[in-house]
Amino acid sequence: MSSGHHQPSALQQERLAYRRSRARRSTVVAFLSTVVFAVAAWLAVTSSPGWPRVRDSFFDVDAALRALPAVLDGLWLNLRVLVVCEVLILALGLGLAALRSLRGPVWFPLRALATGYVDLFRGLPLIICLFLVGFGLPGLRLTGVPTDPVVLGCVALVLVYSAYVSEVLRAGIESVHPSQRAAARSLGLTHAQAMRIVILPQAVRRVLPPLLNDFVALQKDCGLISVLGAVDAVRAAQIESAKLYDFTPYVLAGLLFVAMAVPSARLADWASARAARRRGGAS
Amino acid sequence: MTPVLRVRNLVRHYGANAVLRGVDLDVAEHEVVVLIGASGSGKSTLLRCVNLLEEVDDGQVFLDGVDVSDPRADADAARRRMGIVFQAYNLFPHMTVLDNVTLAPRVVHGVDPAVARERARELLDRVGLADRTGAYPDQLSGGQQQRVAIVRALAHEPRLLLLDEITSALDPELVGEVLTLVRDLAAQGRTILMATHEMGFAKQVADRVCFLADGVLLESGPPEQVLGAPEHPRTQAFLRRIIAAGRL
């Protein structure tokens, strides 16, 4: 920019000073109103008749410390489940999206199959899918079918989330201009090469924010595998809570899940901001 | 000598809309053939059929005497021997200029990346874009983008270069730089089949001008004949409209 050497005029300096004072004022107002609200909320809760009992059974620091190791152990399981599921979901979602983007009557059966899969697992509530897979599959007593609740929980998560993710990816694939495919094919690239090198990189860039959003949702839904008996953070909190006659472990597990989600949420914000900047710059 | 491109009785429908109804066309080696015709007459469709980006509904496309429109022929292999540049959206926006140009040599033709880059730099230098090799397409002007697209189509030494109204999406002051490049390519003896609305340019570089209407080539011949003294009434009417619009 050329304004690097520009000496602002008195008029501009006065304007800048005004803008700075306005900014200072809004910061002060925001800070004060937040403090007032927090104090009011605190007073309302702590002056309520049931507060002492709630404090003892939900916010007991001693109980939190005693439950911490077990809950952290459980959270470690959640984290591993998250990483494994995310990889499988992306792979399966990509496959489904690619199948649904195939053109031509030859591919109708595959396309129909993928569409049916997405319709089924996008509509099915996750908890029902977990029950069906977690209790139904082992009930068949087929050899080779896993019985470990962690594995079964992962299967259910992957089934449901891959349906979501495939739709997000498909939207991205279809948003790439058809000439890009033609340009790639005209260079002699095969359909698969055009998809991998030209279409998908553009598609994924465009849908990164909604993909990361699904990733954040998956992070907490990993806690649902506890309904199958897997000892994850939620299940560990339940066990500790029963031992201590205290609900604090649940609060602890909840806070840990929130803490785990914050980095992903910031990453999602950053990705959308970057996508918006790129679109702005490209127009 | 067998022509580089031979099109015989080419038919292409879109539903009930018969766009091409039996086109016959030959392009000999080193020849520059220009397709003209009203908007919607099927120029793009013809070029896309030749490049096998569209399936043909009847007829044949021969490249160096081999029927590449045969479903048993390897369409990918045939496309590798042609280059095509469209009106817009040619370049891959997520790749630099250099990656765009070297993509096909590296991935399709198995050229060593260092060799491919070396050759791409040379080609880009020839069109005055040596200093933009690291830029992304949206950092280039429209004319620069089209020049890169042409270089990319040339990177694997195609037998036939197809150009589809490559200047019609450009601001008037950018048209010249792209047409200059095409003129150079024609002078180098490249075999080119191009659709254009730039009649003045067609007059200068074309060895032959073909007028497409009603799904067939109504008239075909040297530019001074087709553009100067057309025989067919449809060609005459088309050229009168062009002249009235001040484009010839």
Ligand SMILES: Nc1ncnc2c1ncn2[C@@H]1O[C@H](COP(=O)(O)OP(=O)(O)OP(=O)(O)O)[C@@H](O)[C@H]1O
């Ligand atoms: N994918 C498609 N589906 C249906 N109809 C199409 C398709 N592509 C082209 N057409 C139709 O085919 C006809 C010829 O189109 P084409 O793009 O080949 O014309 P053109 O001569 O290149 O025109 P222009 O000079 O405007 O580029 C038009 O009527 C168009 O509506």
Ligand SMILES: [Mg+2]
């Ligand atoms: Mg066209």
